[in-house]
Amino acid sequence: MSRRKRGPDGEPPKAPARVAEALATFLKRSGLxxxxxxxxxxxxxxxxxxxxxxxxxxxxxxxxxxxxxxAVKTNAWMTELSLLEPQLLREMNRQSGRSPVRKIRWRLxxx
Numbered sequence: 001m002s003r004r005k006r007g008p009d010g011e012p013p014k015a016p017a018r019v020a021e022a023l024a025t026f027l028k029r030s031g032l033x034x035x036x037x038x039x040x041x042x043x044x045x046x047x048x049x050x051x052x053x054x055x056x057x058x059x060x061x062x063x064x065x066x067x068x069x070x071a072v073k074t075n076a077w078m079t080e081l082s083l084l085e086p087q088l089l090r091e092m093n094r095q096s097g098r099s100p101v102r103k104i105r106w107r108l109x110x111x
Contacts, residue, residue, distance in 0.1 A: 037098040066102035
């Protein structure tokens with residue numbers, strides 16, 4: 001007669017978790033869930049800022065503190081976008097459920 005193995009707490013082992021559930025639990029416990037949601041701004045960039053701005057920019061990264069780093073093709077565009085930053089921030093932060101972008105740091109694209 002075989003005995004069922006028991007866990008360290010004396011309880012029978014639980015059924016295996018689905019990968020999606022295990023990953024979601026890990027991300028939540030590790031604090032990475034919020035960072036992943038925050039990074040979602042990068043693939044959404046072109047729909048948030050529109051085609052003309054998306055053609056001359058490339059979002060690179062976002063920091064834990066909400067600073068979005070964006071590369072820009074020319075100095076002229078960098079100046080224009082700096083002036084538009086308050087409007088862009090409002091548009092990006094309209095979606096609730098993720099940490100807000102607090103600042104955009106513009107940098108010239110490398111050739």
